[in-house]
Amino acid sequence: MSGDDDPSNPSGAHTSVELDGVEALRLLGSVSLGRIVFTRHALPTVRPVNHVLVDGDLVIRTHGDAALTRYTRQTGGEGAVVAYEADDIDPDTHLGWSVVVTGYARLVTDPQELARYRALLRPWTAQRMDHAVRIHPVLVTGVRLIAHDPSTTA
Numbered sequence: 001m002s003g004d005d006d007p008s009n010p011s012g013a014h015t016s017v018e019l020d021g022v023e024a025l026r027l028l029g030s031v032s033l034g035r036i037v038f039t040r041h042a043l044p045t046v047r048p049v050n051h052v053l054v055d056g057d058l059v060i061r062t063h064g065d066a067a068l069t070r071y072t073r074q075t076g077g078e079g080a081v082v083a084y085e086a087d088d089i090d091p092d093t094h095l096g097w098s099v100v101v102t103g104y105a106r107l108v109t110d111p112q113e114l115a116r117y118r119a120l121l122r123p124w125t126a127q128r129m130d131h132a133v134r135i136h137p138v139l140v141t142g143v144r145l146i147a148h149d150p151s152t153t154a
Helices: 021-029 067-073 111-120
Strands: 014-018 033-040 043-050 052-054 057-062 080-089 096-107 131-147
Touching (some): 021 131
Antiparallel strands (some): 052 057, 057 131, 080 096
């Protein structure tokens, strides 16, 4: 049975191609929604959020009582370790890309910087978002899922 005839893979075979960090960040900057992963009660927690890429860092807005705000507020030094994932994968063909950034998140406290981020990023929920978290990427990885070309395997 060929990949095109396989009902568990309706779009045929795929190839995963690693992205370099520059391309991965470029793709991340081309979308506005993703998922942040952080620790809550010693367990991984995932939240959907919107973001903007500013000077190579990710910025998200949050509210004062959010678990992420509390998490970044209680960490010092470089910041709180987080992961951020965003993707653009076609639901029918399963082709597209996925990027994961791992780095340090810090609560933005400078009023001018906070005002800048408020102007750049509108929250996608109706809840008031008075805080911002800036994530400095340390590790940037990504993959592009492309249609498999059988002529490249021999």
